[in-house]
Each structure stands twice: as structure tokens, then as C-alpha cells.
Amino acid sequence: QSNVTVFGVLDVGVQQLTNGSKRLNLMSIDGLQTSRLGFRGTEDLGDGMSASFHLEGALSPDTGGSSLDFRRRSTVGLAKKGMGELRIGRDYTPTFWSISRFNAFGTNGVGAASNLLYGFDGLSSTASSVVRASNSVGYHLPDTLGGVYGQAMYAFGEGAPGKYAGARIGYANKDLDVAAAYSTTENNAAGDDFKVTNLGGSYKFGDARVMVLLHRSEQTTRKQDGWSLGGTYSLGLTTLRASVTRAHYTNSVGSVDYSGNQIAFGAVHALSKRTSLYATISRVANSSGAKYVIPGGNTVSAGQGSRGTEAGIYHTF
Amino acid sequence: QSNVTVFGVLDVGVQQLTNGSKRLNLMSIDGLQTSRLGFRGTEDLGDGMSASFHLEGALSPDTGGSSLDFRRRSTVGLAKKGMGELRIGRDYTPTFWSISRFNAFGTNGVGAASNLLYGFDGLSSTASSVVRASNSVGYHLPDTLGGVYGQAMYAFGEGAPGKYAGARIGYANKDLDVAAAYSTTENNAAGDDFKVTNLGGSYKFGDARVMVLLHRSEQTTRKQDGWSLGGTYSLGLTTLRASVTRAHYTNSVGSVDYSGNQIAFGAVHALSKRTSLYATISRVANSSGAKYVIPGGNTVSAGQGSRGTEAGIYHTF
Amino acid sequence: QSNVTVFGVLDVGVQQLTNGSKRLNLMSIDGLQTSRLGFRGTEDLGDGMSASFHLEGALSPDTGGSSLDFRRRSTVGLAKKGMGELRIGRDYTPTFWSISRFNAFGTNGVGAASNLLYGFDGLSSTASSVVRASNSVGYHLPDTLGGVYGQAMYAFGEGAPGKYAGARIGYANKDLDVAAAYSTTENNAAGDDFKVTNLGGSYKFGDARVMVLLHRSEQTTRKQDGWSLGGTYSLGLTTLRASVTRAHYTNSVGSVDYSGNQIAFGAVHALSKRTSLYATISRVANSSGAKYVIPGGNTVSAGQGSRGTEAGIYHTF
Numbered sequence: 001q002s003n004v005t006v007f008g009v010l011d012v013g014v015q016q017l018t019n020g021s022k023r024l025n026l027m028s029i030d031g032l033q034t035s036r037l038g039f040r041g042t043e044d045l046g047d048g049m050s051a052s053f054h055l056e057g058a059l060s061p062d063t064g065g066s067s068l069d070f071r072r073r074s075t076v077g078l079a080k081k082g083m084g085e086l087r088i089g090r091d092y093t094p095t096f097w098s099i100s101r102f103n104a105f106g107t108n109g110v111g112a113a114s115n116l117l118y119g120f121d122g123l124s125s126t127a128s129s130v131v132r133a134s135n136s137v138g139y140h141l142p143d144t145l146g147g148v149y150g151q152a153m154y155a156f157g158e159g160a161p162g163k164y165a166g167a168r169i170g171y172a173n174k175d176l177d178v179a180a181a182y183s184t185t186e187n188n189a190a191g192d193d194f195k196v197t198n199l200g201g202s203y204k205f206g207d208a209r210v211m212v213l214l215h216r217s218e219q220t221t222r223k224q225d226g227w228s229l230g231g232t233y234s235l236g237l238t239t240l241r242a243s244v245t246r247a248h249y250t251n252s253v254g255s256v257d258y259s260g261n262q263i264a265f266g267a268v269h270a271l272s273k274r275t276s277l278y279a280t281i282s283r284v285a286n287s288s289g290a291k292y293v294i295p296g297g298n299t300v301s302a303g304q305g306s307r308g309t310e311a312g313i314y315h316t317f
Numbered sequence: 318q319s320n321v322t323v324f325g326v327l328d329v330g331v332q333q334l335t336n337g338s339k340r341l342n343l344m345s346i347d348g349l350q351t352s353r354l355g356f357r358g359t360e361d362l363g364d365g366m367s368a369s370f371h372l373e374g375a376l377s378p379d380t381g382g383s384s385l386d387f388r389r390r391s392t393v394g395l396a397k398k399g400m401g402e403l404r405i406g407r408d409y410t411p412t413f414w415s416i417s418r419f420n421a422f423g424t425n426g427v428g429a430a431s432n433l434l435y436g437f438d439g440l441s442s443t444a445s446s447v448v449r450a451s452n453s454v455g456y457h458l459p460d461t462l463g464g465v466y467g468q469a470m471y472a473f474g475e476g477a478p479g480k481y482a483g484a485r486i487g488y489a490n491k492d493l494d495v496a497a498a499y500s501t502t503e504n505n506a507a508g509d510d511f512k513v514t515n516l517g518g519s520y521k522f523g524d525a526r527v528m529v530l531l532h533r534s535e536q537t538t539r540k541q542d543g544w545s546l547g548g549t550y551s552l553g554l555t556t557l558r559a560s561v562t563r564a565h566y567t568n569s570v571g572s573v574d575y576s577g578n579q580i581a582f583g584a585v586h587a588l589s590k591r592t593s594l595y596a597t598i599s600r601v602a603n604s605s606g607a608k609y610v611i612p613g614g615n616t617v618s619a620g621q622g623s624r625g626t627e628a629g630i631y632h633t634f
Numbered sequence: 635q636s637n638v639t640v641f642g643v644l645d646v647g648v649q650q651l652t653n654g655s656k657r658l659n660l661m662s663i664d665g666l667q668t669s670r671l672g673f674r675g676t677e678d679l680g681d682g683m684s685a686s687f688h689l690e691g692a693l694s695p696d697t698g699g700s701s702l703d704f705r706r707r708s709t710v711g712l713a714k715k716g717m718g719e720l721r722i723g724r725d726y727t728p729t730f731w732s733i734s735r736f737n738a739f740g741t742n743g744v745g746a747a748s749n750l751l752y753g754f755d756g757l758s759s760t761a762s763s764v765v766r767a768s769n770s771v772g773y774h775l776p777d778t779l780g781g782v783y784g785q786a787m788y789a790f791g792e793g794a795p796g797k798y799a800g801a802r803i804g805y806a807n808k809d810l811d812v813a814a815a816y817s818t819t820e821n822n823a824a825g826d827d828f829k830v831t832n833l834g835g836s837y838k839f840g841d842a843r844v845m846v847l848l849h850r851s852e853q854t855t856r857k858q859d860g861w862s863l864g865g866t867y868s869l870g871l872t873t874l875r876a877s878v879t880r881a882h883y884t885n886s887v888g889s890v891d892y893s894g895n896q897i898a899f900g901a902v903h904a905l906s907k908r909t910s911l912y913a914t915i916s917r918v919a920n921s922s923g924a925k926y927v928i929p930g931g932n933t934v935s936a937g938q939g940s941r942g943t944e945a946g947i948y949h950t951f
Contacts (some may be wrong), residue, residue, distance in 0.1 A: 003641075003908075003951040004640040004641070004642075004951055006321040006323060006356060006640060007320075007321070008321075008356070008370075008372075010370045010372075010391075010393045010406075012391075012393050012405045012406055013405075014454075014473075024475070025473060025475075026473060027451075027453075027454075027475070028471050038357065038374065039640060039642070039671065041951050043906060043908050043909060043949070043951075045905050045906050045909060046906075049905070051470055051905065051908070051909040051947075051948055052908070053642075053951060054948075055642075055644075055671065055693070055695075055698075057698070057702075057744050059372065059387065059391070060391070061372075061391045061393060061405075061406040061407070062391075062406060062407065062451060062452050063388070063391070063407055063451040063452065064372075064374070064387040064388035064389070064390065064391035064406070064451065065386040065387070065388050066386060066406040066451075066689075066701075067383075067384035067385060067386045067701035067702070067706060068374075068384070068385045068386060068701060068702045069698055069699040069701045069702060070693065070695075070698040070702075071697070071698035071699050072698070072700070073698065074643075074644075074693070074695045074696075074697070074698035075644075076507075076644045076646055076695060076947055078909075078947060084517060087693040088646045088647075088661070088695075088697070088947065089644070089646055089696060090695070090696065090697055090698040095328050097496050100559075112342035133696075134661075134696055134697040134698065135660070135661035135696050135697065136661075137648075137661075147542050156659065156660060156661045158658070158659075158660050158661070159658055162419070180423070184355070198732065199791050214701070230324055271366070271368065272360060272368070273362075274368070275322070275360060275368040283388050298549075301893045313368075313393055313395060313405065315368050315369075315370055315393050316602065317320040317321050317358050317360075317370060323638040323640065323673060324637075324638070325638075325673070325687075325689075326687075327687045327708075327710045327723075328710075329722045329723055331708055331724075331790075333770075340794055341792070342792075343790060343792050344722070344768075344769035344770075344771075344790045344792070354673065354689065360888070376689070376704065376708070377708070378689075378704075378708045378709065378710060378722075378723040378724070379708075379723060379724065379768055379769050380705070380708070380724055380768040380769065381689075381691070381705035381706065381707065381708035381723070381724035381766075381768065382702075382703040382704070382705050382787065383703060384701035384702060384703045385691075385701070385702045385703060385704075392873040535825070555818065582684055584917065587678050588679050588683070589677060589680075589685070591637075591677050592679060592685040593678060611784055620913075630685075630710055630712060632677070632685050632686075632687055632710050634637040634675050634687060
């Protein structure tokens with residue numbers, strides 16, 4: 001029992017999504033953080049070595065389902081002080097982390113930078129490795145390198161598309177945090193590579209933190225270049241958040257060229273370290289041909305916009 | 318870890334079901350309480366406020382499957398002393414509770430009042446809200462109202478049938494407990510409402526408790542009126558249970574008119590506060606045209622009866 | 635909380651499987667023990683009596699899925715000191731245990747005796763009862779019989795194939811351990827019985843343990859006779875393992891007659907009581923007509939061989 005920590009997040013709220021001219025009122029989830037249930041633990045092996053495990057699955061508190069799996073993360077790790085950690089299983093890809101770390105809304109809610117920046121057209125389904133990779137072996141640098149952090153990951157294809165190799169390197173001190181990451185994924189049977197490159201940074205001025213992120217996805221003739229600029233401002237228990245995100249997609253075959261942009265504002269009010277209330281508003285505008293959208297509502301026609309408003313409660317345990 | 322309580326119930330036994338002339342011997346589950354696994358916790362936010370979560374899914378200990386989800390209950394709550402609780406997620410509907418609370422066998426086992434009283438024909442599938450509702454916001458009265466208790470719930474349809482609104486109000490003291498509930502559910506694309514009304518009460522005389530329940534389900538031309546009368550008698554560690562339940566269904570279209578009744582006897586013997594043995598026998602009789610049945614066995618033809626016997630072990634943790 | 639112990643195993647590694655001429659590199663799981671997550675507890679009922687529960691489901695740490703169920707084991711037990719235990723639910727069959735207990739690689743990894751000995755052709759799918767049975771009632775002898783141990787199990791068919799009856803009896807002291815088991819399973823709608831008989835033993839000489847197992851599966855005209863011989867040798871924190879296994883299948887209809895054999899070597903190095911590293915190599919050779927194979931890779935044609943190498947990390951919590 002003492003070997004295991006049971007942990008989780010429940011995040012539910014209400015949401016109004018207006019895609020094109022269609023409006024939908026919903027119970028929403030995951031506006032601030034993704035709802036989850038997990039089990040984790042660390043064992044001291046002596047000599048600065050430790051073994052650890054992490055099992056984490058997504059929850060849908062609005063409906064109670066679907067079934068629990070551990071596809072958010074499922075890893076065994078072996079670490080040594082000053083040497084870093086070897087981690088095996090299903091884990092986040094190095095190239096994912098910058099979207100989460102260098103945007104005020106990260107990858108959650110109506111204002112998430114990932115609404116535009118994931119893969120092509122903001123879709124996490126562009127490749128199996130946009131967020132996580134199964135069958136992976138990862139190495140994480142130790143936390144003893146004077147602020148330098150980083151990780152590398154290789155994921156087996158196991159005879160099917162999905163083979164991934166990627167790495168991230170960063171530097172963080174009290175105020176500054178910068179990181180760059182690159183990955184390549186064998187994304188189809190023909191062996192075409194899906195490549196991700198990103199570079200992000202944040203800087204803290206007193207109660208404010210400013211963040212910037214450049215993010216590129218490429219595969220053969222297709223390319224999406226995106227950026228996000230935003231920040232947070234702490235007013236005691238309340239934190240204000242704002243972000244502007246832009247994505248520009250081109251395909252040299254067919255001369256496809258379109259773009260979308262998103263602007264989002266929000267506030268998070270902490271009731272405690274474990275519980276917060278939050279509200280966010282966001283608007284996505286598309287150029288002719290683009291279908292960027294706040295996920296979860298009706299589909300949009302090319303060029304139509306998307307607006308979202310949500311308010312919710314976040315509770316962690 | 319200290320933030321989370323892992324809890325559950327395992328209830329397994331053996332059962333003989335005779336539906337019409339077909340007899341089946343089974344390993345049964347859930348004869349006394351539904352088998353389940355859950356995770357819950359409460360956080361003190363100060364000033365009489367608290368946040369809480371509750372994740373609970375059904376188990377099938379006879380086969381070990383199907384997969385775990387949290388469709389029994391999946392909620393986040395925010396409460397204040399003297400003000401009540403706001404609860405969001407998937408939860409029991411207010412109109413469900415009276416069947417469970419005012420019948421000696423509740424909604425479990427061969428003698429359950431719900432065998433007849435759920436929806437039409439005793440089917441919990443009559444509407445998505447017979448037992449629980451997804452995408453719901455609920456308000457529960459505080460426990461500081463001198464015995465008055467109650468709750469109201471609204472569930473989003475999210476563009477599909479299932480929109481629910483319902484409430485329950487009751488009063489309980491040491492011996493007496495009475496409650497009334499009403500709900501309406503948008504039950505199909507045409508917008509037809511499924512309505513439930515019930516009224517129940519129980520009274521404790523020394524070691525005995527007597528219970529009565531009136532329960533009505535309606536939708537357009539269809540109506541099912543039911544009642545249940547029963548009680549429990551405590552003999553130290555053993556509690557005797559008995560119940561008579563009747564349901565009468567009419568549909569003005571086609572002049573459909575039939576009824577069923579159920580009589581059940583049982584005993585529960587406590588080995589501890591957490592573990593009990595139980596046995597129940599039950600018989601359902603149908604008028605011409607009716608197919609009320611003890612669930613889990615063969616189907617019956619209209620007018621045929623159903624008999625069930627079960628014995629099991631209940632263990633909670 | 636104190637009523638429940640959360641426990642589990644994560645076992646992941648890398649594997650190379652060469653079946654016929656096809657080679658596959660994989661992330662592998664379960665090379666030493668099957669990855670799992672479980673919940674269990676015991677309640678003291680006084681007077682030497684206790685109630686207990688055990689819920690255990692398989693994990694796939696390489697991919698994080700599929701969904702969690704409790705099909706490894708899902709039982710409620712009632713025990714009395716000196717009297718034994720009654721256990722209800724889904725549990726391991728008595729005839730399963732000898733394969734696990736009397737082979738150096740048991741039922742896990744490229745060298746598992748079960749690769750050949752399970753059912754016919756090494757397939758656990760030969761009958762629903764090869765490893766476990768749902769809807770079962772089991773009785774386990776108490777641990778107060780001077781080293782004699784044993785169990786009997788009956789599983790309900792519930793109107794479908796799968797009715798099982800089996801028993802196991804054994805004797806263990808400090809150095810010696812022997813057991814015999816027999817079962818019969820109603821394996822199809824025609825009522826044909828699948829029968830398993832096995833006899834195994836192990837003996838400890840100093841740092842070595844030698845194990846032998848005889849295992850027979852039969853159904854109507856089909857019979858598979860198998861044996862396994864192997865052992866372990868402890869060198870401090872490292873344990874060496876070796877095993878030779880042979881299976882011989884005949885079907886009097888069609889005069890089918892073929893055999894396969896497997897030879898496996900391996901080592902397990904304990905980093906702690908809870909965490910180990912391991913490596914195993916194994917080779918399966920088939921006679922003309924046989925398709926025995928190390929599971930998880932490509933299919934083989936009759937008569938082709940199979941080779942496997944794996945290395946992994948095992949962590950229990």
C-alpha cells in the first residue's frame with residue numbers, strides 16, 4: 001500500500017461552442033487539465049538508484065466512461081542520481097512537451113494552442129506520436145546539470161508505421177525557461193516521415209510570465225508553421241491568462257495555402273492548491289480553405305470561424 | 318494517497334431462475350448490493366467549504382469483466398456547511414432514489430422492487446435517466462434543515478435525447494422517513510417526455526421497519542402505475558426482509574392493459590459490519606399480456622411467471 | 635483505505651523473435667511475470683474466520699491499453715483457520731498451477747513451458763479453463779496439514795460450454811514439493827470433455843532447485859502428452875534458469891502425430907526484492923506437421939522453428 005500513490009484529476013464544467021452558425025451547450029471536461037486516474041510509486045534501490053512506475057489513464061467525468069486504460073502514460077523507470085533515468089513503455093514524446101510548457105492554455109480547453117498547432121490542422125491524429133508513443137524507450141537527463149534538462153526517445157514500429165525518434169533539450173533557471181525539440185516518425189507504410197520541430201521559451205517578470213512558441217510539422221509536400229505568444233499574470237489567488245496562436249499550412253501539391261488564428265483569454269481562481277475554478281473564452285478565425293476549430297462541437301465549413309466559452313471546476317487528488 | 322479512499326463491494330452467490338418452464342442455475346452477482354470499485358475523497362477548503370470527488374464503477378466478480386469504467390457515479394462536488402452541495406458529472410437521478418430507499422430489496426437481487434417498477438415493464442432502459450444521468454448538474458440540500466433533505470438535477474441533452482430535470486424532497490427523523498420526487502426526460506428525437514413521479518415512506522417500530530412506495534412512469538399514451546409494500550425485521554445479526562410489489566401498465570393506443578406482481582422473502586445475516594450472507598426467494602406473476610420477469614434468465618412469454626432463489630456473500634471494503 | 639492494498643507488476647523489455655525466416659524486433663512485456671494491477675484485502679471476522687477479496691487485471695505497459703478488467707482474478711473468500719477457504723468468482727484452475735510451479739520459466743516469456751504445454755499446440759484458447767474459470771466455486775485446504783496442500787474447483791457452465799471440475803493435491807516441505815492435478819471441462823455444445831492431468835515435483839539441493847513436470851491434455855480422439863525438465867541455480871542476487879520442454883500431439887482421426895521441443899536458458903538479477911533485470915533465450919523445434927511457436931511474432935509453417943531472445947525489467951509494487 002505504501003508503495004503506491006493513487007492520484008488523479010477531475011475537471012468538469014459547462015461550455016458553449018459556436019462553430020459556423022451552429023451553437024451547442026455542453027457539459028465540458030478537461031478545460032484546465034485532463035481528467036485522469038493514476039497509480040505511481042518509486043522504490044529506493046540504494047546507491048542513488050531508484051526504480052519507479054507510472055500508470056495513468058484518462059477519465060470522462062461527464063459520462064463516467066469510457067473504460068479505464070493507462071494510455072496517458074504507462075512506464076517503468078530506472079534512475080541513478082546524476083546519471084538520469086531510463087524509462088520504458090508508453091510515454092509523452094519529447095516534441096509534445098513544448099506546446100504544453102510554453103503556452104498559457106497549453107493543450108487543454110477552448111483556448112489551447114494545440115487547437116491549431118497539433119500535427120496538421122490541429123489534429124492529434126496526424127501521427128501516432130503527436131502526443132505520446134507506445135513501445136518506447138526514453139532517456140531523461142538528470143536534474144543535476146545546472147538547469148539544463150532534456151530527454152530522448154525511441155519508439156519501436158513493431159512492423160507497422162509509428163517508429164519514432166525524437167529529443168528535447170532545454171535550460172531553466174528561476175525566471176527563464178527555453179527548450180528546443182525535434183522528432184521524426186515513420187508515418188505510413190510507404191515510410192514517409194512526419195517531422196516536428198519546435199522552439200519555445202518563457203520569462204518571468206515579477207507576477208507576470210510571458211511565453212513564446214514556434215512549432216513546425218512537416219511531411220513530404222505538406223508543412224504547417226505555427227507560433228503562439230501569450231502569458232499569465234498572478235493576482236494573488238487569481239491568475240489571468242491570454243494567448244494568440246497562429247498556424248499556416250501549405251501543400252506544394254495542389255498549391256494549398258491557408259491559415260488560422262486563435263485568440264484566448266481566461267482566468268483561474270485557486271480555492272486551494274488542489275482545487276480551482278476557471279473560465280476561458282476563445283475565438284478561432286480561418287482564412288479561405290482553413291477548418292481550424294475549437295474541438296468538441298459541430299464541424300465547420302472551410303473559412304468559417306469557431307467561438308468557445310467555458311467555465312469549470314478543477315480538482316486534483 | 319491520504320487524499321484518496323479506495324472502496325468497493327463484491328457480492329457473489331448462486332441463483333436458480335425459473336422463467337416459464339425453463340430453469341437455469343447460475344453464479345449470480347449483486348444480490349444484496351451492486352459489486353463495485355471506487356475512488357473518492359474530500360478536501361477541506363476552509364470556511365466550511367469543501368471539494369470532493371467520487372468515481373465508482375461496476376464489477377462483475379463472477380467473470381472478472383467487463384472493463385472498468387466509472388458509470389455508476391463520476392462527480393466533482395463543491396459544498397458549504399449550511400448551504401448544500403453543487404455536484405457535476407454523472408450521478409443518480411433524484412427520482413431513482415425512492416425505489417432504493419423505500420423497498421426492503423431496493424434495486425438488487427431476485428426480490429428487487431425495480432424488477433417491476435423501473436420505467437415500463439421493469440426496464441431500466443426505458444429512458445437514459447431511469448437510474449442515472451450523464452452531463453448533469455445537481456444541487457443537494459444541506460443536512461442542517463432539521464431533517465428536511467432534497468436534491469435537484471439538470472442534465473444536458475447535448476443535442477441528443479436525454480435532457481433531464483428532476484427533484485426530490487423528503488423528511489427524515491429517527492423513525493420516520495418520507496420523500497416525493499418528480500422528473501421529466503426528453504426521451505426521443507420527437508421531444509416526447511418520459512415522466513416519473515414517486516412517493517415513499519418508511520416507519521420504524523422497535524426492531525421492525527415498514528416501507529411503502531408509489532411509483533408512476535408516463536410517456537405520451539403509455540403509463541405504468543406501481544406500488545410496493547414491505548418491511549424488515551431485525552433479530553440481532555439477522556434481518557428478515559419481505560416485499561410485495563405490483564405494476565399496472567396501460568397504453569391508450571391499442572387499449573393495452575396488463576399487470577404483474579412480485580412477492581419476495583429473504584434474510585441477511587451479518588458476519589461483521591463489512592460482510593454478510595444472504596438468501597432471497599421471489600416469485601413474479603403476470604396477467605395476460607404482461608412479461609414482467611426476474612432479470613438474468615431466459616425470456617418469458619406474455620402471461621408466464623418467473624421464480625428466483627439466490628444465496629450469496631456480500632463483502633464491502 | 636486501510637482495508638485495501640493496491641498492488642501490481644510492470645514487466646517490460648525488448649525482444650527479438652525469429653519465426654521461420656521472419657525476424658521481428660519488439661518491445662515485449664511479461665517476460666518474467668505478467669504485468670498487472672490489483673486490489674485486495676482481508677477482514678478478520680473473529681473466531682479464526684476471515685473474509686477476503688482479490689481483484690486483479692492484466693496491464694500492457696508497452697501501449698498502456700487495453701482497458702482494465704479483473705479477468706486475471708476476481709474472487710471473494712471466506713476462510714477459517716484449520717478449515718480452509720471457500721472462494722467464489724473467477725480464479726485460476728487447479729490444473730493450471732503445476733505448469734507455473736514446476737517449470738523454471740513457468741508461463742511467462744520466450745522460454746515458458748506453457749508455450750508447448752497449454753491445451754493442444756500450446757494454445758491457452760483450447761478450452762476456457764486452461765488457465766482460469768469464471769463462475770467458479772473453489773475450496774482450498776488449510777495450511778495446517780503438515781505440508782499437504784490442495785484445492786478443488788467447480789465452475790458453472792450457465793447453459794453454455796465451460797463447465798469445469800478439477801482438483802489438485804500436493805505436499806511441500808523445506809526442500810521437496812510435489813503435486814498432482816486433474817480436471818474435466820465440458821468444452822463444446824456436444825458435451826465433449828477436455829481433460830487435463832498433470833504431475834510435477836521440485837527438489838532443492840543447496841543453491842539449486844530441479845523441477846520436473848508431466849502434463850497431458852485430451853479431448854475425444856486428440857491427445858497431447860508433454861513433459862518439462864529444468865531448474866534454477868542461485869548465485870547470490872543472480873538466478874540462472876534452464877528448461878527443456880517437449881510436447882507430443884496425436885489425433886487418432888487422420889493419424890495425426892507430431893511433436894515439438896523447446897530449450898531455454900536465462901538469468902534473473904535482483905536489484906531489490908521488488909525489482910529485477912532478466913534475460914532469456916529460447917528455441918522451439920518442430921517435427922514435420924507441428925507448429926509450436928514462441929508466442930507474439932509471425933506465424934510459422936508446419937515444421938518450421940522459432941527462436942526468441944529477450945531482456946527486460948520487472949518491477950512489483
